[in-house]
Amino acid sequence: MPHVLIIDDSSTTRLYYREILEEAGFVVDEAINGIEGLEKAMNRSFDIFLVDLNMPKMDGYTFLGQIRRTVELEAVPAIMISTQAREADQVKAYAAGANLYMIKPVHAADLTTRSRLITGQGASPRMAS
Amino acid sequence: MNPLLAQFIPEARDLLEQAGNGMLALERDAGSQSVINDVFRAVHTLKGSSGLFDVGPLTRLVHAAEDLLGEVRTGEIPLNSDIVDRLLDSLDLVGRWIDALETREALPSDAEATMTERVKVLRSWLAEPSTAGLDRATAPMTSVVTEVPDWLDRFPEADRMTAFKALSRPRLLAWSFEPDEDCFFRGDDPVAMLRHAPGILTLRAGPRAPFPTFDSMDPLSCLLRFEVLSDTTRAELDEHMRYVIERVDIREIASADLASPVGKAAGGPVFGDFGRLARQHLAGGDRTALERAVSTLLTMIAPASFQASALRWVQAHLSCHGLDRRGDLERLIAAVETGVLPPRSEHPAATSSAAEPAPSPTEGEAALHDTARTIAAEQIKVLKTPADPALAQGRLEAVATVLKNLADALGDSHMAAELPNAVTAFRQTGDLGPLQALVETLGEQRPEIPPPDRIAPSAAEPIPASSKPGAAVDEHGDVKALPRVLRVDQSKIDSIMNLVAELIVAKNGLSYLATRAEQVHGSRVVAREIKDQFAVIDRITQGLQVGVMAVRMMPVSQVFQRFPRLVRDISRKLGKKIELVIEGEDTEADKNVLESLADPLIHMVRNSLDHGIETPDERKAAGKPEQGVLKIVARQENDFVVIEVSDDGKGIDPLRVKAKALKLGLISPERAEQMNDGEAINLVFDAGLSTKEEVSDLSGRGVGMDVVRSAVIKAGGEVSLRSTLGAGTLVTVRLPLTMAVTRIVTIECRGRIFGIPMDHVVETVRVKREHIHRIKAMETFVLRDTIIPIARLARALRLPEVASDAQRDEEAVMVVKVGRERVGMVVDGFRERLEVIVKPLEGVLEGLPGFSGTALLGDGQVLLVLDLQEML
Known part of the structure; x- marks a missing residue:
């Protein structure tokens, strides 16, 4: 099962993603800011990161920059999700190392399809077996 | 209450409190950047998470507060106590709305009106007060207008036709968007908003009224109007545009509404003839003949004419839907005949539901391909975005991962094979060309769509018996939806599993009852009847257990699939050449068992890569091939799943391990003396022993084989290690297929009863004294x-010797298997076999050596289960 790490300071948002992604067959872990995210990322391997932009202590850009500088984590795909819909925000996210930029609120189907594709899986979630 | 809302309410209160306290602190010290940042972020987070619920007024009020705080933060607007008051007021109001959400799960009915008024006040401080959209903001959000907008025909025919062909459902949304003139001042980017809108088919942008003359035009006000066709649902679009919903006009139309021919009508008898002929073919269901008639006529008439346009729409209908949409085809044929498109007669809903089949898997697949291509195109964009050189390499690796995964997801083996070269080309020369070419053809070598009989449940051909749930993967690695499969929440299965386990234990109580009936109440008849009944219940519970277990089984490939990537990355980092061989991926085990296996396996693989397999130079010097082999094998043995991780590396040096253990005081010198090589090697399972002098940054995070061992033991399994110096290492993990129920044999010793896990038991024998x-x-x-x-x-349990021991002329010996050794254990007597739930030692018993757990027996006694490995 693919592992996803959700990094967002809002517990509601984390729960929202968790429910969607667990439904889609992911094993979910959470972190409340970039620092906790890095700690978790160093201690178990993930297949994808979902990163919020604005967070206390360490924001999403810094988190992305850190993982892309760390050999063990550099190749893990990352989606940045933010409420900011400006083109400049997307450019900044891509410069920091994001692979995709999505705007909040994210639709369940979009998140599922994109996360599954980015982790190399087909359309329908594997049946609970 | 919806759990998401239940989560949101306390979070919102928390954020409001943070923001409120921050505001008060700001009033005392307006210059504190960190406080204003905290306040801004709290409000920003609140806006973001409120967007998940249907609380539009709340979101918009918080949004206005955020905008104002943003200006304060950048110093555009100086903070004064008036602003602080208004913001605090608004936050209080939001707090009351949160209370209302908690009690009634809805905002108060006057929320919309109150919000409008508050937003007006908050925005009055912003650079250009915007009130333009507010009158319309009170209009109900969900009114569905089905009238076809007059601007639809302004889309070029080709665009409408592309949209028509790309549609995944019979209806679509035609909507227009006129951004607020001041939107640029509020940090909105209408283009980005549109770019991320769901399901866009085609889009037009233009001035909403003729542009003013050049001198009087204000380049900073947005005068644009967008017209968009989207293949999405009303709800999704509403949600995406919720912050500007008052500036959007959404109409739901039928796909047939797109088919509106344009051009100047031509005249002539030829069209009448065509009409008669076409209707004949249509009535006869002859699609080929109709297509031929259409293309013949098309070659003869002016392409810009109304009739040519109508004929092209007939072609589009035929190629997308065959003869299914008869009503629409007849209208178009009439349009060719008369030069005018007749109005649609049927009720729109009737056409859509009756004539339109549900989207087939093929269409779903097409949408998936499109999304994959969009993601791939974004990767090119990522690479084109300049980055700090320190992270550019990492970013390229991540892009390569994404592209590889997309190729895997679509089964595009061409892309998967060519990708490494294209990535290398970019890394070395900065040439994006090869990558771009691959991305453009992503999925074109897509696998054959499986014929419908593989998908449809009504297929005449049964699904092969071998197709287990986990094996629903075709030769391209695509996961296909199986028919008639239930998706069930795992916790439901878990609770059934727990009940089954309880049932099995409760069932054991029946055999005690039978014994009591016979011995205490002297009724052999009742005892036998109970035993008969027990046999029946036993059979049923076993069936039940097997059934529930089967539901929870998953193939180990779920855990293995991450290894190719892990091995590749780590070996690259270490400069080692390693071939990974995986066998037995189809082996199945309980989901919980697999999850407990994931982390230990990663440690084992890392150990092999890091400490086991040598560098190419070392290997050459040792006379081995440069490329090392790491093998991961899974197989089932009775009630166990066995996983072996082996490498052909340098093996473990027993002398070094022994020396290290001695140095660390883990073993005594005498013990070291007695130890054979196999025992010495197994010392690596002791906590705090690592034979590599310097700690590597890969496996040296303070976790090692001791962690592997404790994780495996916790899951009820065992791990063993064999190693030949210079030739390689083999680690074997045996885990029970399920963790729920353990079969044990009970034995008696000094009047006490103990349990031994059945899988350790080889046989029971009675041995004459003189044969010992x-x-x-x-x-x-x-x-x-x-x-x-x-x-x-x-003796092992330090129970008292009794005199009768010496006099017995026969010993009851239970032959048990510990690791690969066999040992005969002398006990006082054998008792029955049981199925129990073994619970770990807890409370005062925790850490008691020699026992692996406790189990509750049918008569209420607690049974201690022996840990033979530790004891012998």
């Missing part, structure tokens, strides 16, 4: 030509 021999200090006996050492359980 002493070899040095050890008692042994011969079982079928094999010398088996004897251990006395009473």
Whole structure:
């Protein structure tokens, strides 16, 4: 099962993603800011990161920059999700190392399809077996 | 209450409190950037998470507060106590709305009106007060207008036709968007908003009214109007545009509404003839003939004419839907005949539901391909975005991962094969060309769409018996939806599993009852009847257990699939050449067992890569091939799943391990003396022992084989290690297929009952006293030509010797398997076999050596289960 790490300071948002992604067959872990995210990322391997932009202590850009500088984590795909819909925000996210930029609120189907594709899986979630 | 809302309410209160306290602190010290940042972020987070609920007024009020705080933060607007008051007021109001959400799960009915008024006040401080959209903001959000907008025909025919062909459902949304003139001042980017809108088919942008003359035009006000066709649902679009919903006009139309021919009508008898002929073909269901008639006529008439346009729409209908949409085809044929498109007669809903089949898997697949291509195109964009050189390399690796995964997801083997070269080309020369070319053809070598009979449940051909749930993967690695599969929440299965486990234990109570009936109440008849009944219940519970277990089984490939990537990355980092061989991926085990296996396996693989397999130079020097082999094998053995991780690396040096353990005081010098190589090697399972002098940054995070061992033991399994110096290492993990129920054998020793896990038991024998021999200090006996050492359980447990021991002329010996050794254990007597739930030792019993857990027996007694590995 693919592992996803959700990094967002809002517990509601984390729960929202968790429910969607667990439904889609992911094993979910959470972190409340970039620092906790890095700690978790160093201690178990993930297949994808979902990163919020604005967070206390360490924001999403810094988190992305850190993982892309760390050999063990550099190749893990990352989606940045933010409420900011400006083109400049997307450019900044891509410069920091994001692979995709999505705007909040994210639709369940979009998140599922994109996360599954980015982790190399087909359309329908594997049946609970 | 919806759990998401239940989560949101306390979070919102928390954020409001943070923001409120921050505001008060700001009033005292307006210059504190960190406080204003905290306040801004709290409000920003609140806006973001409120967007998940249907609380539009709340979101918009918080949004206005955020905008104002943003200006304060950048210093555009100086903070004064008036602003602080208004913001605090608004936050209080939001707090009351949160209370209302908690009690009624809805905002108060006057929320919309109150919000409008508050937003007006908050925005009055912003650079250009915006009130333009507010009158319309009170209009109900969900009014569905089905009238076809007059601007639809302004889309070029080609665009409408592309949209028509790309549609995944019979209806679509035609909507227009006129951004607020001041939107640029509020940090909105209408283009980005549109770019991320769901399901865009085509889009037009233009001035909403003729542009003013050049001198009087204000380049900073947005005068644009967008017209968009989207293949999405009303709800999704509403949600995406919720912050500007008052500036959007959404109409739901039928796909047939797109088919509106344009051009100047031509005249002539030829069209009448075509009409008669076409209707004949249509009535006869002859699609080929109709297509031929259409294309013939098309070659003869002016392409810009109304009729040519109508004919092209007939073609589009035929190629997308065949003859299914008869009503629409007849209208178009009439349009060719008369030069005018007749109005749609049927009720729109009737056409869509009756004539339109549900989207087939093929269409779903097409949408998936499109999304994959969009993601791939974004990767090119990522690479084109300049980045700090320190992270550019990492970013390229991440892009490569994404592209590889997309190729895997679509089964595009061409892309998967060519990708490494294209990535190297970019890394070395900065040439994006090869990558771009691959991305553009992503999925074109897509696998054959499986014929419908593989998908449809009504297929005549049954699904092969071998297709297990986990095996629903075709030869391209695509996961296909199986028919008639239930998706069930795992917790439901878990609770059934727990009940089954309880049932099995409760069932054991029946055999005690039978014994009591016979011995205490003297009724053999009742005892036998109970036993008969027990047999029936036993059979049913076993069936139930097997059934529930089967539901929870998953193939180990779920855990293995991450290894190719892990091995590639780590070996690249270490400069080692390693071939990964995986066997037995289809082996199935309980989901929980697999999850407990994931982390230990990663440690084991990392150990092999890091400490086991040598660098190419070392290997050459040792006369081995440069490329090392790491093998991961899974197989099922009875009730166990066995996983072996082996490498052909340098192996473990028993002398070094021994020396290290001695140095660290883990073993005594005497013990070191006695130890054979196999025992010495197994010292690596001790906590705090690492044979590599310097700690590597890969496996040296303070976790090692001791962690592997404790994780495996916790899951009820065992791990063993064999290693030949210079030739390689083999780690074997045996895990029970399920963790729920353990089969044990009970034995008696000094009047007490103990349990031994069934899988350790080889056989039970009675050995005559004279057949027990002493070899040095050890008692042994011969079982079928094999010398088996004897251990006395009473002694091992330090139970008192009794006089009768010496007088018995026969010993009850249970032959058990510990690791790969066999030991004969002398006990006082054998008792029955049981199925129990073994619970770990807890409370005062925790850490008690020699026991692996406790189990509750049918008569209420607690049974101690022996940990043979530790005891013998």
